[in-house]
Amino acid sequence: MSVSLDQWYTRRQQDTEGEFWRKIAAQGPRKEAGQTQQGLYLVGVDGQLLAYTNNRGPERVRGLLEQAARDYAHPVDAKPLERQSTDAKYQVALPEGAVVVRVQARVDGGYTPTDDRWESLFQSAVSRDNLWITAEEQGALAQGTVPEALAVRILRFHLVDNTRGEPPVWSREEIREWSLTIENGKLVGSAHLETEDGSRGYQATLQGELAFGQDQQLQQCHIWVEGQFWGSGPFTRNPPPGKFPLVIAFRLADGSEPADSLAPHGSRGWLPGYLRP
Amino acid sequence: MIVVVEYFGASVMTRITLILCLIVGGLPSGVSAQDSGLSKLGQQCLAIDRDKDAAWRTVDWQTDLIAAQRMAVEQQKPLFIWAMDGHPLGCT
Numbered sequence: 001m002s003v004s005l006d007q008w009y010t011r012r013q014q015d016t017e018g019e020f021w022r023k024i025a026a027q028g029p030r031k032e033a034g035q036t037q038q039g040l041y042l043v044g045v046d047g048q049l050l051a052y053t054n055n056r057g058p059e060r061v062r063g064l065l066e067q068a069a070r071d072y073a074h075p076v077d078a079k080p081l082e083r084q085s086t087d088a089k090y091q092v093a094l095p096e097g098a099v100v101v102r103v104q105a106r107v108d109g110g111y112t113p114t115d116d117r118w119e120s121l122f123q124s125a126v127s128r129d130n131l132w133i134t135a136e137e138q139g140a141l142a143q144g145t146v147p148e149a150l151a152v153r154i155l156r157f158h159l160v161d162n163t164r165g166e167p168p169v170w171s172r173e174e175i176r177e178w179s180l181t182i183e184n185g186k187l188v189g190s191a192h193l194e195t196e197d198g199s200r201g202y203q204a205t206l207q208g209e210l211a212f213g214q215d216q217q218l219q220q221c222h223i224w225v226e227g228q229f230w231g232s233g234p235f236t237r238n239p240p241p242g243k244f245p246l247v248i249a250f251r252l253a254d255g256s257e258p259a260d261s262l263a264p265h266g267s268r269g270w271l272p273g274y275l276r277p
Numbered sequence: 278m279i280v281v282v283e284y285f286g287a288s289v290m291t292r293i294t295l296i297l298c299l300i301v302g303g304l305p306s307g308v309s310a311q312d313s314g315l316s317k318l319g320q321q322c323l324a325i326d327r328d329k330d331a332a333w334r335t336v337d338w339q340t341d342l343i344a345a346q347r348m349a350v351e352q353q354k355p356l357f358i359w360a361m362d363g364h365p366l367g368c369t
Contacts (some may be wrong), residue, residue, distance in 0.1 A: 001349035004338045006368075007360040017342045024358070041358040045349045065357065072355045080347035104325050126327060128367030166363045209318055222315075222322040249322040258338045259366040 004258070007037050008268065015087040020047060028052045042068050045078045056118070092263035092271050097135025099218050100253040100260055103158050104128055107229075110244030119238065127162040130264045131250060133218060134275065142216040144182045146189075151180045152277045155191055157266030159202055161229050161236055161246055168200070168233035169266055172277070180206060187223060200231025202246065223250035338366060 010021040011033050022033060027049035030037040039054035042064055050072070051064050094100065104126050111123045133141075137150045155175050160167040170193045180189035187208030194201035204227025211220035229246035232239040253260040267274035315323065328334070339345035342358070349356050359365045 001345050001352065001354045002336050002338050002357045002359070003342055003345040004340060004359040004361075004365040005342060006362070006364040008362050010342065010360070020342060020346065021360075036362050038361045041356075041360060043356040043358060045346055045354075045356065050355060068355050068357065074353040074355075078350045078353075080350045081343050083343050102326075106325055126325060130368055207318065209316060220319075222319040224318055224321055247325065249325040251319070251322045257334070257366075258340055259364075259368065261340060262364050262366060262368040265363065265368045 006268075009090045011037055013087040013090045015085040016081065016083045018087060018090075020081060023047045024049055040064060044072070044075060046075050092267050094132060094263075095134050095275070097138075097217070098132050099138065099221075100255075101131040101133060101221055101223075101250050102128065102253045102260070103131050103248060103250050105161060105163055105246060105248040107161070107163050107240065108226075108245040108247050110240030110242070112241065122164045122238065125163045128259055129158065129162060129266075130253065130260070130262055131158055132264055132267070132275070133221075135217070138212070138218045139216045141182070141210055141218065142212040146180045146182060146187070149276050151178065151189075153266070153274065154180070155193065156277050157264065157274065158250075159191055159193060159204060159225060159248065161202075161232070161239065162265070163236070163246075164232070164238065165235035166233075166265070167236050182210075185210075191225075191227075195231070200233070202229045203227050204229075204246075204248075208250070218252065221250060221252045225249075340364075340366070 005021075007021065007025075010018055011025065012018065013021070021037075024041055024043050024047050025031065025033070025037040028037070028039065028041065029052065030039065039052055040061060041049060042051040043049055051067055053060050053064055055061075106126045107123065114120050114123065131154065133150060137147045140147045141150075152172070152175070155178055156170045156172070160169060174193055174195055175191070176194050177192040178190065180187065180191075182188075187206065187210060189206040190204065191206065192201070192203050204225050206223060206225045208223035209220065210218060210222075213219045225248040227246065228243040229239075230243045255261075263271070264274060266277075338359075339348065345356060
């Protein structure tokens with residue numbers, strides 16, 4: 001049974017899921033709940049840790065799975081866990097009537113050629129995040145207006161280079177200039193985002209097509225962003241030198257992928273700050 | 278021809294997939310014939326998702342640990358947990 005989770009949430013949760021996670025992690029090399037416990041865990045249904053690795057090599061992962069297939073003895077008295085509690089602080093739910101838009105970014109050139117296997121993987125990576133658009137915002141869009149909260153949400157949290165890891169988002173002060181309007185049914189705009197010291201920035205244009213149902217719910221959304229990015233963050237090191245082309249695509253999620261149900265990166269820890277940035 | 282090489286996890290958060298595409302003519306990479314009714318912009322947005330057929334995306338990833346444990350009990354299987362800072366499936 002394959003599970004993927006953001007342990008930033010799980011290790012903090014004061015509920016049934018958090019307790020089960022801490023029981024597992026306490027048996028591994030990363031016992032401290034205040035620090036990252038990331039890695040690949042092979043676990044019995046009773047929470048007994050069978051194996052752990054944080055090695056990036058597929059050979060090691062395959063070895064872990066083969067070990068499970070070979071050695072696993074299912075406990076005869078195994079019982080399904082009952083969810084006794086849910087920590088509301090870490091349950092980030094899609095607001096009623098909101099839609100999910102897939103956001104994917106790609107660096108479109110500029111990297112120094114490399115023979116390094118891992119670096120080349122990062123250089124060609126396509127990222128994935130979700131943009132949430134509330135019911136009220138869809139109504140405004142259908143009327144031809146881009147709500148400022150939505151525009152700022154897109155600018156701050158989604159015009160980022162997250163192709164090599166967790167990106168720094170933009171502060172309000174780092175939004176130097178922007179425009180985002182609907183003209184003749186088309187979304188058009190531009191953005192200039194830049195840190196105070198100028199070490200990281202993005203200058204881009206946006207264009208989009210939106211379509212709505214009779215209830216003003218968004219039924220089609222295609223937004224294309226392209227521009228020049230520069231700089232990196234603590235977890236997105238080794239960008240191309242200087243300015244480089246970064247493209248970002250938005251399109252409506254159809255719920256067919258597990259990732260469609262995930263909360264946006266920008267909402268981590270504080271959903272209101274994401275929805276009303 | 279599309280060649281997919283998969284990469285699982287890293288010390289940072291993003292799950293990365295490498296796709297080397299050699300496309301000769303036809304629709305943009307990642308756009309199927311049924312998507313060709315989309316506008317050029319729509320196809321462009323769709324085409325960025327080059328790894329739609331990657332092996333890792335065929336895995337039925339569960340995102341709720343308790344629900345997954347209950348399923349594992351029923352199916353008599355162990356749990357394989359991919360835990361990262363930031364979600365492995367995206368939204369890092």
